Amino acid sequence: xxxxxxxxxxxxxxxxxxxxxxxxxxxxxxxxxxxxxxxxxxxxxxxxxxxxxxxxxxxxxxxxxxxxxxxxxxxxxxxxxxxxxxxxxxxxxxxxxxxxxxxxxxxxxxxxxxxxxxxxxxxxxxxxxxxxxxxxxxxxxxxxxxxxxxxxxxxxxxxxxxxxxxxxxxxxxxxxxxxxxxxxxxxxxxxxxxxxxxxxxxxxxxxxxxxxxxxxxxxxxxxxxxxxxxxxxxxxxxxxxxxxxxxxxxxxxxxxxxxxxxxxxxxxxxxxxxxxxxxxxxxxxxxxxxxxxxxxxxxxxxxx
Amino acid sequence: xxxxxxxxxxxxxxxxxxxxxxxxxxxxxxxxxxxxxxxxxxxxxxxxxxxxxxxxxxxxxxxxxxxxxxxxxxxxxxxxxxxxxxxxxxxxxxxxxxxxxxxxxxxxxxxxxxxxxxxxxxxxxxxxxxxxxxxxxxxxxxxxxxxxxxxxxxxxxxxxxxxxxxxxxxxxxxxxxxxxxxxxxxxxxxxxxxxxxxxxxxxxxxxxxxxxxxxxxxxxxxxxxxxxxx
Numbered sequence: 001x002x003x004x005x006x007x008x009x010x011x012x013x014x015x016x017x018x019x020x021x022x023x024x025x026x027x028x029x030x031x032x033x034x035x036x037x038x039x040x041x042x043x044x045x046x047x048x049x050x051x052x053x054x055x056x057x058x059x060x061x062x063x064x065x066x067x068x069x070x071x072x073x074x075x076x077x078x079x080x081x082x083x084x085x086x087x088x089x090x091x092x093x094x095x096x097x098x099x100x101x102x103x104x105x106x107x108x109x110x111x112x113x114x115x116x117x118x119x120x121x122x123x124x125x126x127x128x129x130x131x132x133x134x135x136x137x138x139x140x141x142x143x144x145x146x147x148x149x150x151x152x153x154x155x156x157x158x159x160x161x162x163x164x165x166x167x168x169x170x171x172x173x174x175x176x177x178x179x180x181x182x183x184x185x186x187x188x189x190x191x192x193x194x195x196x197x198x199x200x201x202x203x204x205x206x207x208x209x210x211x212x213x214x215x216x217x218x219x220x221x222x223x224x225x226x227x228x229x230x231x232x233x234x235x236x237x238x239x240x241x242x243x244x245x246x247x248x249x250x251x252x253x254x255x256x257x258x259x260x261x262x263x264x265x266x267x268x269x270x271x272x273x274x275x276x277x278x279x280x281x282x283x284x285x286x287x288x289x290x291x292x293x294x295x296x297x298x299x300x301x302x303x304x
Numbered sequence: 305x306x307x308x309x310x311x312x313x314x315x316x317x318x319x320x321x322x323x324x325x326x327x328x329x330x331x332x333x334x335x336x337x338x339x340x341x342x343x344x345x346x347x348x349x350x351x352x353x354x355x356x357x358x359x360x361x362x363x364x365x366x367x368x369x370x371x372x373x374x375x376x377x378x379x380x381x382x383x384x385x386x387x388x389x390x391x392x393x394x395x396x397x398x399x400x401x402x403x404x405x406x407x408x409x410x411x412x413x414x415x416x417x418x419x420x421x422x423x424x425x426x427x428x429x430x431x432x433x434x435x436x437x438x439x440x441x442x443x444x445x446x447x448x449x450x451x452x453x454x455x456x457x458x459x460x461x462x463x464x465x466x467x468x469x470x471x472x473x474x475x476x477x478x479x480x481x482x483x484x485x486x487x488x489x490x491x492x493x494x495x496x497x498x499x500x501x502x503x504x505x506x507x508x509x510x511x512x513x514x515x516x517x518x519x520x521x522x523x524x525x526x527x528x529x530x531x532x533x534x
Binding site: 055056057058059060066068080083084087091242244252253254255270271272273 | 388460462463465466467468469471497498499501506509511512514515518521522523
């Protein structure tokens with residue numbers, strides 16, 4: 001993938017996309033990223049966080065009736081409270097178990113992800129950033145009197161079929177000198193296109209995990225581009241609809257407001273207000289068109 | 305005393321076994337064979353239920369009252385959610401059947417299966433209700449029914465205590481009856497449950513749960529339409 005790093009033409013396309021996304025001058029929450037000093041602050045933990053994509057649809061215990069020992073009202077109350085405590089504990093334990101089972105997908109990747117640091121991730125993401133800033137890393141807690149700081153908290157998930165990387169990045173932007181009040185904060189999810197290699201594990205982990213690391217960096221850069229565009233653009237007033245998209249080999253749905261739609265990718269604002277860039281299946285998306293869209297990889301683009 | 309105990313045991317056994325009827329097995333849909341005289345297929349729906357929150361497992365009256373109070377904010381919000389295009393399911397099924405070359409009639413009125421007479425014949429894959437009157441009324445040979453019984457949220461209870469977080473829920477049954485034999489030709493229970501991603505208790509708009517609701521709607525629609533789109 002490193003041979004494909006040609007950010008400048010892609011940046012031009014992306015900036016055009018940003019201009020399209022904000023056709024009238026919005027009440028900007030942020031200055032133009034290209035005109036100020038910027039830096040990125042990374043999470044305190046040394047290693048990049050990974051987890052397995054989890055599904056809680058089957059969580060919960062079945063309905064049942066219970067006979068409470070009730071010698072008197074106080075006894076009944078104690079019995080009900082005891083039952084509540086036990087049930088809550090069981091539900092939490094069940095969720096933890098489901099998460100642990102989902103995380104088992106990470107085991108074959110452990111050799112790569114256990115040594116993949118945030119500093120390496122940030123360095124690899126620079127060539128992919130499209131918004132004109134190459135974001136040097138600021139040491140955590142360092143003063144930044146003349147620099148806008150982007151605090152990132154990227155968490156990656158791997159689908160159970162091992163084909164797809166999903167990034168959830170909570171991005172907070174602080175004005176120069178500011179350490180408490182954010183100028184902008186949101187979570188951006190970017191779901192990469194599914195890998196079609198017959199052996200996805202070998203694909204991701206070959207060459208000391210170069211593909212996994214580069215793709216992770218690519219998603220980080222995309223999430224930053226999306227956040228910058230969102231911070232500068234007015235709030236979308238598009239009608240809500242349910243968008244179907246691909247996550248690995250599975251079809252998923254999300255209710256939200258589409259912000260930008262390309263042939264094979266949609267950027268939408270979820271009901272919680274977070275942003276999602278998701279790959280979609282479009283019959284009318286010709287291969288050439290798809291490749292073009294991927295190359296543009298604008299705020300709504302790429303991932304794959 | 306022994307006689308009394310024996311009678312009680314016998315009555316209990318009869319009561320319990322009486323409830324345990326053999327459930328209808330799922331039957332995959334196969335398009336009626338093309339014959340010299342084309343078969344006409346009717347597509348109908350039962351009345352759609354109100355979008356609501358159900359609390360199964362809150363068995364006693366006091367439990368149900370406590371659960372209803374505990375979930376009242378969610379229930380009030382549930383009543384504001386749309387059914388989206390669920391009422392159009394019969395048109396969508398009809399369209400898919402027409403693509404298979406079948407002669408299809410969409411029955412505009414909701415049908416009330418409960419009001420149909422009980423079927424005379426009994427046996428495997430025979431419907432318990434007699435659908436033949438609908439065959440005469442609409443001049444059709446087969447009837448496809450989309451029967452949705454629950455749309456909204458479901459939260460399991462164990463008496464007073466929640467046994468799960470609320471989930472987006474669509475429950476229903478799709479079936480096709482041969483109106484000459486009253487036998488099922490397709491029988492597909494639909495039971496969709498979708499959890500909210502992350503926390504669910506986010507009043508007043510419950511965005512995570514609302515997303516789960518719309519996901520359940522889409523998955524429910526897919527379950528009813530998929531057998532006809534293959």
